[in-house]
Every structure is written in structure tokens, then in C-alpha cells.
Amino acid sequence: MDGPVVRFTHPILASAVYSMASPKQRRAMHRQIASTQLDIEERARHLALAATSRDEETIRALDEAAENASTRGAAAAAADLLELALKLGAHDVSRMIRAAAHHYDAGDPMRARDLLEEAIDKLPPGELRAEALRLLARERIYDDSYQAAAPLLERALADAGTDLLRVQIEIDLSFVLFNLGRLEDALSSSERMVKDAERLADTALIAQALALAASIRFMAGMGLDEPTLKRALALESRVHSGPIALTPSLMASLIWMWSGRLDQADIGLEALHRECLEKGAENDLVFLGFQREALACWRGDLASATQVANDSYERALQLGTELPLAIALSAKAHAAAFRGDVAEARKEAEASFEILQRGTLATVALAPLGTLGFIELSVDDYQAAATRLAPMAAGAIAVGLREPSIVPFAPNAAEALIAVGKLDEATVLVDWLEDHGRRLDRAWALAAGGRCRSLLLAAAGELEASIRCCKLALAQHDRIEMPFERGRTMLVLGRLQRRRGTRREAKTSLEAALDAFTITGTRLWAEKAQRELARLGIRRGKGGELTPSEHRIAQLAANGQTNRQVAAAMLISPKTVEANLARVYQKLDIRSRAELGRRMAEKQLRIPTP
Incomplete structure (x- = not known):
């Protein structure tokens, strides 16, 4: 005993006593506890557990407690409190929609969908139904298909009455249109979205609209709009709601990553990762893991890439929905491909694509296909790599993408095409990489494009020009810390120098390539460098x-x-x-x-x- 309080020596004893009590005794106990000095959320829970049917005091207490939980970023707690109200018979559609929003933010999209579909069936056209349709579209983005989300958002836009809701829907619709590959429609929608947002006083919404518009323009090859991005980050709310892909901080981090500011991108993604951990935003953690794994590979840190991919996969399994699982499998496949674990990479990439091809997420579905093509390139199956990658690269260019780094498989496609003698097709890709690399000053595109140009020149018999081109590509590598990519260019240079007969120079270049592949853990590429050294009659001892x-x-x-x-x-x-x-x-x-x-x-x- 501790004064009037009974303290059990083990939690199981407390559970046993509680389970032995009758329902009436339990309700009386909860009612008595609710009358003591408790915080708003704990009091509301005890009031709900003391009730057998709807009473206004309890429902009001649950609504206020849910709002309190939401304000402090505890989406799961807010959802649980509103579920208690629903169980007591408070089936107001507005409460169902709020509960769905909190379930979605807490990483339970299936429960969110059930509540939203029930609410939409009960609602006439109007503002409330527009909000429910928008939330259901967001759930479809994360679980099923952007194609399914688009008509939901168009219905929501027709129902929306207020400017605030219209802008929120326009933001989501612009995001969906881009991910469906409808770049021109996305650009048009984003321009309208920004104008409408600027008329409102909601700074967080303006920040979201500005960041998304800057992202779409960036991916369309219009460059990095620093002032707009800076303003969006200054206006951003730190209490995020909805898909993390629409938060200014993430959009800025991805733009930094794609424009070659890898350290800045890493800082941004890690900060978001910590925020999502604190909130328990499991869906968002999986999506973030996909981006963090790619960045780790770019930076040559395969140990971190593997850990991030594995963590994302475990979270996706717990969520139990298909899209997070496909994204996590894609990340695992990508890391395995870089490590040289061919069987694992193929299995997971194929499993990811099998899920994604059932939907219409055009941009996301490219990732596992790109990994499969990279595997074929790594094992020197150039025909398979060209067959896989060339149509993807041509398609990305055809839809209007003009930012080289968001088509990371373009150099792989060009290299495979050159190896199988399809030089005209390869030239189109190399021209695209170099033209946009120069226009936007993208070091990676200039380095990778220069490497591929060197291969094209060598295929045409212009050996000296190809070596000069390769050395110029290495100067671009000095501007960005991507050790694996630098190793690939050193490997090409060493091969060319061997062909020219300058064995000492070839040895230096090939050993530098081997060092890069060894330090990054890219085993299959290290073996390529070792084979080239062996052709020189030089074997590096252990x-x-x-x-x-x-x-x-x-x-x-x-x-x-x-x-x-x-x-x-x-x-x-x-x-x-x-x-x-x-x-x-x-x-x-x-x-x-x-x-x-x-x-x-x-x-x-x-x-x-x-």
C-alpha cells in the first residue's frame, strides 16, 4: 500500500485483478479514476471506459483530448480517442473523417480507407465530402494507385466550396499528375495552385504549394529556384500532416540530392527521419528509407544503405499494405545490386515490380526496373541491360523530363547500347545527358555523360579523343563525392590506356578503380578491375x-x-x-x-x- 493507492509488485498481477472484476465494477473504477486529477487525454479514456452508451460530456471530452493529442503530434493517440467515441455511438461523419486522417498519419491506411468510404457513402455533394475524397485519394497514393487517386481528387475539386480546400486539393492533384508522367498537366496545375495559395493567409499551405511548384519545375529541367525554395522552407510548418512527399523539407532535400548537394541532402533527410520516428509515422519512414538508401549508395556507404533498406522492409511488413512493401523491396534490391548479391537483388526487384505494375505509379515503378538493368550491366550481360534500360530512358525523355539526375539509369542504358553496337540510340542519350548537364551545371551528368561519350569515341576508333574525354569526365567527378561513379570512369580510362599500350598509366587508373570499388563494397565491379589488371599481367597481392x-x-x-x-x-x-x-x-x-x-x-x- 502507498497511502490510499494499491501498487502491485508486477504488472501481471494488476492485469489479473482487472480481468477478474465484473464489467460493472470496471466501469465504476474508471468513473472514479476519471474524477481525479488527470491530464486531458487520460481523463477522456477513463470516461469512455466508464460509459456504456453515448453521452455528450464523454464525447466532448474525447473530441477535446483527440485535438490535444493531434496538436502534440500523437496521431495514433488521437485516432484511438476518436475510435472510442465512435464505439459509443457518436458516428458523425465529420468525426469519422477526422479519425481517418489520424489513422492515415499514424500509419494505418486500411482503417483510414474503411472510415472514409463509409463516410463518403453517407455524404451529399459538398465541402465535407470533398475533404473525405481528398483524404481517400491520399490513402490511394500510398497504398494502391495514383491513377485511382486522380479521379477522386477531380471529384473533390468539383465539390470544394472554400478556397482553402481547393488549394489543398490542387496541391495533391499536381503531385499526382507529375507521378503519372503527365508533366505538362502538372506544370499547368502547379502554376494555378501557387496563384490560389498566395491569395490565402495560410503560410504552411503557401509553403507547400511553393515547394511543390519548385520541385515540378526542377524535374522539368527549369533549374533550381533558390528564392522560391528558401521562402517555402521559411514558411513551412513543423507539424506535418499528410504525405511526407508533400512537405517542403523533403522536397528541398531531394532537390539538393538531385542537384549534387549530397551532404546538405543527407542532413535534411536525417532530420526528417528523426521527426518521423518521434511521431511514429511508419508510412513516411518507409518512403524516407527509399530516398536515404539511394543517397547512401550514391555516397558510397553501402553499409548504411543496407541497414536503411532492411529497416524499411521490416516497417513495411508491419504496415501490411502493398505500396510500402514494394518501395522497401526496391530499396533492398538496389542495395543488394550495389553489393553484388545478384540473386537477392533480382528476387527483390522482381517482387517489387510485380506489386508496382498492378498500379500506375509510373515514376516509382522505374526504380526496380533500373536496378534489374544495373544488375545485367554489372555481370556484363549488355544485351539484357540494353533491352531493359533503353526503353525506360527513351520514355523518361519523351515525357519531358529534363533533369538528368532523376533519370539515373540513362548512363547505364547508354553504356549497354554502346556495348551491343547500337551507337545511334546511345548517342541520343549521351547528347541528352551532356546538353542538360551543361545547361544546368550538373557535375554527375557531365561526369557520367563524359564517360559514355568516351566509350562512343572509342567505339568509333578515336582512341586518343576518348582518353581526353575520359580525363575531362574525371575533372567533373572532383566536384561531387560519388566514389563508385568515379571508379567506373577510372575503369574505362584504364581499359582505354591498356588498348593504347601505356601499361604504367593503365595500371595506375585500374588500381584507382579497384580502390574505389573495394572501399565502396561493390564486389562485381572490383572483380572487373581485377580482371583488367590481370590482362596487364599485374595482380595485386593480399x-x-x-x-x-x-x-x-x-x-x-x-x-x-x-x-x-x-x-x-x-x-x-x-x-x-x-x-x-x-x-x-x-x-x-x-x-x-x-x-x-x-x-x-x-x-x-x-x-x-x-
């Missing part, structure tokens, strides 16, 4: 002592520090860290930081004297 600096760098990396952190500690550049780690991996015959950590923990490596 083993050997670590130098003092290699040992220090290996120890810091094994302790979990990033390349940048190691570089700061050692007063060297991140590129020097990468090169040293590549040599460490080679000497220790390992492929990943996880293996490095185990090796450093298993035994104290002998530190040679300087």
Missing part, C-alpha cells in the same frame, strides 16, 4: 603490413567514424581516407567496415615502426 597511418585510419573507421570524421581527426582529405581504407581492405582481404570492425576487435594488429 596481406602485408599496415603502415602506421593505415593502422590509425583503420582503427578510427572500425570505431564507427565516417570518412569525413576520420579525415578531420587525421588532418587529411576524405579522398586520402578512402584511398588508405582501400589499401587496408586489400591487405586484410575484407570487403566492408563490418568486417574491418571484427578484424580489429579479434586481434591487436601489429603496428609497424615508422
Whole structure:
């Protein structure tokens, strides 16, 4: 006993006593507890558990408690409180719609759909039905199909009476039109959306409209509108509702990623990840995981990419809906393809596409197909890669996409086409990469386009020109930290130098390629570099002592520090860290930081004297 309070020595005892009580006794207990000093949400729960039917005091308390929970960002708690009201008979359609919105935000789209479909069936045309249709469209975006969402939004727009709701619907519709590949319609809709939003005093809505319009223009190749994006971020509300894909912070992070500001993008995505964890926004965490995995691969951090993909997959399984599962499978396949785990990558990419092809998410469905094409390129099946990737790249260009980085499979398609002798088709893609890369000053597009141009020149017999072109591509790689992509260009340069007969230069280039592939853990590409070195009659041996600096760098990396952190500690550049780690991996015959950590923990490596 603790004064008048009975405290049980174990929670199971409390549960047992509660279960043994009669329903009448339980209600009396909840009623008594509700009369004590409790916070608004706990009091409302006890009032609901004490009631057997609808009474206005209890329903009012539940509504107020749900609003309180929503304000503090607890969507699941808000949904539970409104469900208690519904169970007591308070089946007002407005309450059903609010409950659905909270279920959606909490990661339960199936319950949200059930409530919304029931509410829409009961409602006449008008503002409330327009809101229900908009929410149902959002649920379809995350679960089924953008094609299903579009007519729902068009119906909602016809029903909407207020300017505020019309703008909210226009934002969602612009987003859907773009993802259906209807770029011109999306551009037109986004212009109207911004004008309508500017007439309102809702700053959060204006921020969303501005950010989405900037994103659509960016993807259409109109460049990065810094002032608009900056204004959107300044106006953004930190309490997000609806799909995370429509939040200014995410749209800005993706634009930074696609424009080559990888560090800035990483900071933005990690901040959003923390916010979603705090809110318990499981749907959003899966979508974020898809973007974070891709960024980690671009930055050459396959360990992080694999972890993020696996975490997203576990969350998707718990959600139990198809689209999050397809997105998570796509991320897992992408990471596995980079690691060189061919069977796993193929299985998961095919499973992802099988789900996505049942819907109409044109942009998302390209990801697993792009991964399948990359696998074929990695195993030197150029015909299969060209068959898979060339139509995708041509289609992306045909719908009006003019931002190279959102068509990341275009260089892979060009390389495969060159390998199978389809030089005219490849030239179209290479011209597109280089033209828009120059116009928008995109380092990745200029580097990858330059590599492909080098391959085209070599195929035409212009060996010296191809080598010069490859070296120019490497200058573009210096502007962006994408070690795997740099390794690919070094591999091409080494092959060309071998053909020219400059073996010493070829050896240097191929060893640099091997270092890049080793440090990033891209096994199949490391094997390509090793085969090229073998053709020179040069084999890099394993083993050997670590130098003092290699040992220090290996120890810091094994302790979990990033390349940048190691570089700061050692007063060297991140590129020097990468090169040293590549040599460490080679000497220790390992492929990943996880293996490095185990090796450093298993035994104290002998530190040679300087």
C-alpha cells in the first residue's frame, strides 16, 4: 500500500485483478479514476471506459483530448480517442473523417480507407465530402494507385466550396499528375495552385504549394529556384500532416540530392527521419528509407544503405499494405545490386515490380526496373541491360523530363547500347545527358555523360579523343563525392590506356578503380578491375603490413567514424581516407567496415615502426 493507492509488485498481477472484476465494477473504477486529477487525454479514456452508451460530456471530452493529442503530434493517440467515441455511438461523419486522417498519419491506411468510404457513402455533394475524397485519394497514393487517386481528387475539386480546400486539393492533384508522367498537366496545375495559395493567409499551405511548384519545375529541367525554395522552407510548418512527399523539407532535400548537394541532402533527410520516428509515422519512414538508401549508395556507404533498406522492409511488413512493401523491396534490391548479391537483388526487384505494375505509379515503378538493368550491366550481360534500360530512358525523355539526375539509369542504358553496337540510340542519350548537364551545371551528368561519350569515341576508333574525354569526365567527378561513379570512369580510362599500350598509366587508373570499388563494397565491379589488371599481367597481392597511418585510419573507421570524421581527426582529405581504407581492405582481404570492425576487435594488429 502507498497511502490510499494499491501498487502491485508486477504488472501481471494488476492485469489479473482487472480481468477478474465484473464489467460493472470496471466501469465504476474508471468513473472514479476519471474524477481525479488527470491530464486531458487520460481523463477522456477513463470516461469512455466508464460509459456504456453515448453521452455528450464523454464525447466532448474525447473530441477535446483527440485535438490535444493531434496538436502534440500523437496521431495514433488521437485516432484511438476518436475510435472510442465512435464505439459509443457518436458516428458523425465529420468525426469519422477526422479519425481517418489520424489513422492515415499514424500509419494505418486500411482503417483510414474503411472510415472514409463509409463516410463518403453517407455524404451529399459538398465541402465535407470533398475533404473525405481528398483524404481517400491520399490513402490511394500510398497504398494502391495514383491513377485511382486522380479521379477522386477531380471529384473533390468539383465539390470544394472554400478556397482553402481547393488549394489543398490542387496541391495533391499536381503531385499526382507529375507521378503519372503527365508533366505538362502538372506544370499547368502547379502554376494555378501557387496563384490560389498566395491569395490565402495560410503560410504552411503557401509553403507547400511553393515547394511543390519548385520541385515540378526542377524535374522539368527549369533549374533550381533558390528564392522560391528558401521562402517555402521559411514558411513551412513543423507539424506535418499528410504525405511526407508533400512537405517542403523533403522536397528541398531531394532537390539538393538531385542537384549534387549530397551532404546538405543527407542532413535534411536525417532530420526528417528523426521527426518521423518521434511521431511514429511508419508510412513516411518507409518512403524516407527509399530516398536515404539511394543517397547512401550514391555516397558510397553501402553499409548504411543496407541497414536503411532492411529497416524499411521490416516497417513495411508491419504496415501490411502493398505500396510500402514494394518501395522497401526496391530499396533492398538496389542495395543488394550495389553489393553484388545478384540473386537477392533480382528476387527483390522482381517482387517489387510485380506489386508496382498492378498500379500506375509510373515514376516509382522505374526504380526496380533500373536496378534489374544495373544488375545485367554489372555481370556484363549488355544485351539484357540494353533491352531493359533503353526503353525506360527513351520514355523518361519523351515525357519531358529534363533533369538528368532523376533519370539515373540513362548512363547505364547508354553504356549497354554502346556495348551491343547500337551507337545511334546511345548517342541520343549521351547528347541528352551532356546538353542538360551543361545547361544546368550538373557535375554527375557531365561526369557520367563524359564517360559514355568516351566509350562512343572509342567505339568509333578515336582512341586518343576518348582518353581526353575520359580525363575531362574525371575533372567533373572532383566536384561531387560519388566514389563508385568515379571508379567506373577510372575503369574505362584504364581499359582505354591498356588498348593504347601505356601499361604504367593503365595500371595506375585500374588500381584507382579497384580502390574505389573495394572501399565502396561493390564486389562485381572490383572483380572487373581485377580482371583488367590481370590482362596487364599485374595482380595485386593480399596481406602485408599496415603502415602506421593505415593502422590509425583503420582503427578510427572500425570505431564507427565516417570518412569525413576520420579525415578531420587525421588532418587529411576524405579522398586520402578512402584511398588508405582501400589499401587496408586489400591487405586484410575484407570487403566492408563490418568486417574491418571484427578484424580489429579479434586481434591487436601489429603496428609497424615508422
